Amino acid sequence: MSTHENRLCRLIVREHFGPIVEKVANVLIRKGRMPVGLIANFTALKPRQVRECLLVLIQHNLVVYAESQEKTRIVTYYEINRPELLHRVLIPKVLHSSQDWFERDGALITQSLLTHGKLTITDCVADILKTSGVAPGKTTTQRTQSLNKAFTRMVKEKCLIAVRPSDSLTAADKNMAEEKRETDKMTLPPTAAELASIRKALGAQKQAEQNSTIVGLKRRLDTMDDGYGEKRARLLTDGDLVIVEEVETDVYFKVNFDRFIIRWRNVQIANLYEARLNPTAKAIMQTIMNLAEERMINCKEEHSSPVSIMLLLNSLPKDTNLIDTLEFDPSDLGPNNTKPKIHECLDKYVQILEDDLMKILKKDAGRSGQYVINLKMASEILKKNLIQGIVSARFGAPYVRIMNMLADKGKLEEKQISRFSMMPVKDVREKLTTLCTFGVLNLQEVPKTKERTPSRTYYLWEVILSRAADTLTDRLYHTMGNLRQRRFVERAKRAVLLNKCERTDVKADDSLLNAAEKKELETLNGALEMLEIQELRIAEMVITLRDF
């Protein structure tokens, strides 16, 4: 909600939906929820234009609405959906990850859904066939089947999520309606404790709904021809019925950015172990995260679901070399120096991972042979590493030394910091104020007397990770806004040339552009590429600080 965040949101809308939608979004971002009439007043647009913009934004899940009764009329208020809007900076990475995990079909499906906001499976497949056609050697039916298969797989893995009409309503209004439904059952108005218990119960209900079956997926028995022209249920060799999961054709789906962010976080957690231990430890950790990922809903959970060591053994990649990457005590190997079995090596590896100082992997207290990931600790380590990297690149090693010391030891005074960091007090004072201005350190005043005189006050410096993350996120939004604005400026500087390139005769014949113009275009493309990639790199830092 800071100025930098508002500017970034506005520029995202401008780039994707044009200047008119930007005006409407700008008003909603800066001034909050309002009806069509007020938006038209502030933007000086016609009400029909405002309605078109709101339709585009709701279609792309960027605006939610609420209907409220005012005297004799029902007025519709529109509000911006900030998290969804800020996730749009990650679109390049989402497209690339879809290609990696679901191949070309997945990338095309993601592109289609990001273009249209939300689509049913039939509309999405029809759109892809219209834009990319059918490869030679394949029929339309085959292509449709392979796209349907990819779509179903993405829904099962929750990379696509169903959108219901209630998702277009503001969350606050939905929660209030549910609370009203519960409190209406009571004869007397609820007390504060009762209201709190109702809210807790509703929250638990929502959590259970998210953990249960995937919305939009239906199951049916697989059928086959019985040779007499009729269908019968297909059976497995052991007599069990084969159940096929299909996506419902009338349910709309959108891209689930949270699932992509969870997977990227899991990869980063596994990467922590590659630097500390070895690539085999990273592979084991990655497998544990993949097994636990199915039950993850968002990145704010504290612990993962338990993973059993037997399941881990069966799920490890085939090329994981456990035996040769471990060193065993010769006395443990026995007189014949026989190499240990795979499950013994895995036990040893898991023991090493558990004993690691990061304390991310731990045994599940209730069940034996099951392990749990401490996601909160892992996220804190990722954030701390990133903040250290930023401070080190910006200021240098002595500043990082002070920051690490305060993070480990808690609140310290100037004199103590100077003694522990072996730097003179004058230097320490300068560095502390620089880091505080940057937003990484906090100052706590503890007065000795009732009058808060500076000479009789303790000044304690500390690192509060959440505040440091928020301040740095705001700085990064500022940078991203600058990069985005720079792209507009670069294009605006060459507006005449770009206008010429849009001409139909120039599009058909490249030779109408002279050498200087072609060089200018190349420079522009190079600049735009660098700016876009820099913004993507900063967006990755933002999700570490904000979403992990």
Place this chain on the structure above:
Amino acid sequence: MSRGGGRGGGRGGGRGGGRGGGVPGIQTFGPDAIQATFKNPGETYPDIILPVARPPTDDEGEMYIAMKKLQETLYSSPYYLTEPKKPGAITRYTDRYHQDQAAKRPKLDTIKSSKSFFPDELHSILDPKTITRKRQISQKYDISKIDENEDDGDAEIDPETGLAKKTGDGEDGLEEEEYEDEEDEDDNDYGENYFDNGEGDDDDGDDGDGGDY
């Protein structure tokens, strides 16, 4: 102005990386950084050495190409709204080669979506044949029901969606009114007034002129 031009030139030279005149650039990042302090604030506009970004990797290059393709698709989709080009005063030879993108884009009523995602007032954009009915709640007071514990004039709230339930019959039900897109015909400042100036308070059920402007 020469002062501004000189400064711009100096800064441009500094940014380019080449240094002329032997003036060292100020390092503002990294271990040798010179931080401005109260006692040593330094020059107002020093020549600074800017950090150079590391070149893009193959993956990042692919991400840029994918994003560029999506941008082009969005630009030619019905979701990118621009004003249609007004014909200029002078007709030029190259006008025949310029396309009006706003005219070329498909219209919003061709998009594949469901009306259930949008409030009533936006349905006319999705489906121009829809006549949006303005929902109003009548405030007729029925004396015989005055003792019952009933909300007068309040619409029942649907618990699932949090919206008022639409009931089309009965005295206490919603009164519907034909509502056409009058704002396009009469484009003035009074499109949607917040306050109906007491016109909706008639007891005999007159809906007032709350929507007619």
